[in-house]
Amino acid sequence: MEPIVIPYVTGRLLVVADLHMDHYLRSAIDPFSAHGLDQIDWSGIDALIVAGDLANNPTQTWPTVFRYLRKYIPSERTFVFPGNHDFYWHSFDREGELREMTEAAGATYVQKRVLHHGSTCVLCCTLWTDFALGGNTRKAMHEAQALLTDYRLIASRWSFDPSSTVPGLARPRAATPADILALHRDHREWLDAKLSEPRASTRRRTVIVTHHGPHPATAGSQDTLTAAFHSDLSDMIARHRPDYWFFGHSHRRLAAVVGNTDVRNVSVGYPDESGFPGDRPLRDLCVFDNPVERR
Numbered sequence: 001m002e003p004i005v006i007p008y009v010t011g012r013l014l015v016v017a018d019l020h021m022d023h024y025l026r027s028a029i030d031p032f033s034a035h036g037l038d039q040i041d042w043s044g045i046d047a048l049i050v051a052g053d054l055a056n057n058p059t060q061t062w063p064t065v066f067r068y069l070r071k072y073i074p075s076e077r078t079f080v081f082p083g084n085h086d087f088y089w090h091s092f093d094r095e096g097e098l099r100e101m102t103e104a105a106g107a108t109y110v111q112k113r114v115l116h117h118g119s120t121c122v123l124c125c126t127l128w129t130d131f132a133l134g135g136n137t138r139k140a141m142h143e144a145q146a147l148l149t150d151y152r153l154i155a156s157r158w159s160f161d162p163s164s165t166v167p168g169l170a171r172p173r174a175a176t177p178a179d180i181l182a183l184h185r186d187h188r189e190w191l192d193a194k195l196s197e198p199r200a201s202t203r204r205r206t207v208i209v210t211h212h213g214p215h216p217a218t219a220g221s222q223d224t225l226t227a228a229f230h231s232d233l234s235d236m237i238a239r240h241r242p243d244y245w246f247f248g249h250s251h252r253r254l255a256a257v258v259g260n261t262d263v264r265n266v267s268v269g270y271p272d273e274s275g276f277p278g279d280r281p282l283r284d285l286c287v288f289d290n291p292v293e294r295r
């Protein structure tokens with residue numbers, strides 16, 4: 001697929017993840033105001049990228065999310081892709097509906113898509129996880145399935161199940177860690193292939209935007225579930241040396257420089273979260289500014 005061109009005006013992109021709009025609606029709090037993002041000069045932002053977890057139950061909530069985002073930036077400058085929560089009460093085989101809702105709102109769906117913005121190349125995908133962080137993939141997969149809501153609220157397949165004993169019954173099948181691992185391998189291969197293309201390396205800057213975490217340096221304190229949130233893509237970072245890697249998922253707004261790559265967690269997070277040790281202000285992390293590279 002051809003890259004999507006974002007018209008270059010100011011050189012500024014704003015990247016956030018984990019909007020969790022349904023939680024903010026229940027709390028009657030504006031998620032951007034909660035982080036001071038309402039004070040940003042939005043007329044000077046060329047595009048907004050939302051890196052997943054817009055809201056649970058997308059069929060019900062995504063249209064509301066797009067109405068909210070339109071308060072800040074026109075939909076034609078809004079780019080989104082899903083996180084794990086965007087598949088709650090939904091399914092992987094109905095991802096096409098997420099694209100349709102995005103397009104109906106006038107925004108752009110950028111799962112496994114390349115964006116060009118001036119001389120910057122932006123690669124977007126959910127990424128998921130390989131469960132390998134910590135060295136015991138099998139155990140991490142087992143713990144994730146036992147403890148995370150994802151494996152009760154995400155279906156891998158919603159459509160008609162031919163093995164059903166009730167003819168015509170559409171029976172959702174719960175997602176498994178093996179499904180997530182397969183998605184991760186697919187997204188990782190896609191990223192690696194795109195980063196290997198000459199057109200990516202000749203552009204002066206490369207920015208990667210994912211939902212899941214790419215490196216333990218921005219994971220914070222680790223526990224039995226850390227591998228469900230972050231992978232260790234040190235090899236990919238060392239080989240391709242992207243300039244920035246924005247992500248979310250863990251809601252820990254940590255940042256680190258890995259090799260030459262500025263890795264930043266840009267989660268909005270839940271309204272009732274009190275913050276994590278080492279958290280940085282979202283406003284300091286979420287703007288990518290490329291003012292000197294004019295087309």
Ligand SMILES: [Fe+2]
Pocket residue numbers: 018020053083085249250251269
């Ligand atoms: Fe989240």
